[in-house]
Amino acid sequence: MRILLLSAYHANSHKAWADGLVTAMPAHQWTVLTLPPRHFSWRLRGNSLSWAMLQSELLNADYDLLVATSMTDLSALRGLCPSLCRLPTLVYFHENQFAYPVSAQQRQGVEPQMLNLYTALAADKVLFNSDYNRQTFIEGADRLLAKLPDFSPRSEVMTRLSDSEVLPVGIAPPAPAAPRLPSERLSVLWNHRWEYDKGPEQLLLVLQACERAALPIDIHIIGQQFRKRPKAFSDIERLLTRSQSLACEHFGYVESRDQYEKLLAASDVVLSTALHDFQGLAVMEAVAAGCRPLLPARLCYPQWFDAPYLYDSALDAPAAEAESAGQALAALLAEKHSGALQTPDISDLYWPYIAAEYQRHFDALCR
Numbered sequence: 001m002r003i004l005l006l007s008a009y010h011a012n013s014h015k016a017w018a019d020g021l022v023t024a025m026p027a028h029q030w031t032v033l034t035l036p037p038r039h040f041s042w043r044l045r046g047n048s049l050s051w052a053m054l055q056s057e058l059l060n061a062d063y064d065l066l067v068a069t070s071m072t073d074l075s076a077l078r079g080l081c082p083s084l085c086r087l088p089t090l091v092y093f094h095e096n097q098f099a100y101p102v103s104a105q106q107r108q109g110v111e112p113q114m115l116n117l118y119t120a121l122a123a124d125k126v127l128f129n130s131d132y133n134r135q136t137f138i139e140g141a142d143r144l145l146a147k148l149p150d151f152s153p154r155s156e157v158m159t160r161l162s163d164s165e166v167l168p169v170g171i172a173p174p175a176p177a178a179p180r181l182p183s184e185r186l187s188v189l190w191n192h193r194w195e196y197d198k199g200p201e202q203l204l205l206v207l208q209a210c211e212r213a214a215l216p217i218d219i220h221i222i223g224q225q226f227r228k229r230p231k232a233f234s235d236i237e238r239l240l241t242r243s244q245s246l247a248c249e250h251f252g253y254v255e256s257r258d259q260y261e262k263l264l265a266a267s268d269v270v271l272s273t274a275l276h277d278f279q280g281l282a283v284m285e286a287v288a289a290g291c292r293p294l295l296p297a298r299l300c301y302p303q304w305f306d307a308p309y310l311y312d313s314a315l316d317a318p319a320a321e322a323e324s325a326g327q328a329l330a331a332l333l334a335e336k337h338s339g340a341l342q343t344p345d346i347s348d349l350y351w352p353y354i355a356a357e358y359q360r361h362f363d364a365l366c367r
Contacts, residue, residue, distance in 0.1 A: 002329030010034035024355035052080035091123035098140020170354030177290035200232035201272035266288035
């Protein structure tokens with residue numbers, strides 16, 4: 001097949017998805033157009049204009065299938081480039097604007113939500129990376145439509161969206177993991193973007209609980225950083241500097257992919273404190289490399305991991321949630337001392353399996 005792939009806000013997880021598709025499905029001829037993940041409002045509203053005016057030749061080439069992310073303003077792009085209307089179209093939701101948490105400095109807007117909705121309705125098939133993503137999108141769209149003053153096609157939209165399905169971003173099969181080196185200390189990895197929605201304030205509370213319990217933990221806090229970072233990271237750095245039991249092994253972004261993979265393979269536990277995670281790709285990569293997941297029992301995590309890998313979620317009582325995570329880390333330390341930590345099998349999320357599911361959808365659309 002000749003496939004046009006459009007990624008309108010090409011953040012790291014979107015890039016991992018697009019690169020994974022192209023690599024795992026080499027039989028297809030791929031044309032990939034992306035826009036950088038900055039200037040959110042302009043990118044969301046202006047991607048159709050940018051592409052239609054600046055990439056007209058590529059958009060009007062001959063294709064069998066169009067695959068686009070949910071950030072693509074698909075209905076507008078089809079209006080500006082009518083040749084796209086003849087292509088069977090699959091839209092992929094990495095996230096949705098109905099469930100994206102806003103910080104104290106942001107205000108929730110209706111326009112990003114409506115663009116998500118229009119793009120979903122313009123597609124022939126809609127896929128989400130998790131059931132949490134799908135459910136929060138459908139519920140959010142229904143709440144929005146219920147508020148509209150008149151001529152709101154609420155039931156018709158719900159009927160259209162009921163045909164959507166869940167298919168995660170695949171992960172690359174890891175190299176065989178070397179056995180973890182014996183140690184009296186627990187190596188804990190927190191590998192997320194350094195932004196408010198990944199729960200840095202909650203991470204601080206968890207580390208404070210671990211320090212009170214004098215847990216011998218080596219902590220690796222890594223992830224993509226931006227010009228402004230939440231104050232909690234400075235507080236975490238100070239805590240780790242003065243702590244007698246917690247040791248900071250990494251604090252910042254790991255530039256080398258090879259070094260990052262070695263860090264995954266050497267850590268015992270991957271920890272999340274997220275307020276937002278629609279699939280948990282960074283967690284999945286760590287688990288594939290042999291890390292034991294320790295995740296809040298919310299968001300997408302319960303879909304992928306059973307109760308032994310989750311700690312109590314209590315966003316209205318963050319101190320209690322932090323104590324639950326601290327107690328779980330103490331239990332994992334004892335488990336490590338008594339033998340190897342048990343990790344879940346997530347091989348059904350590897351690209352060779354996931355790619356076959358994507359192919360099934362491509363074939364159905366192109367019949």
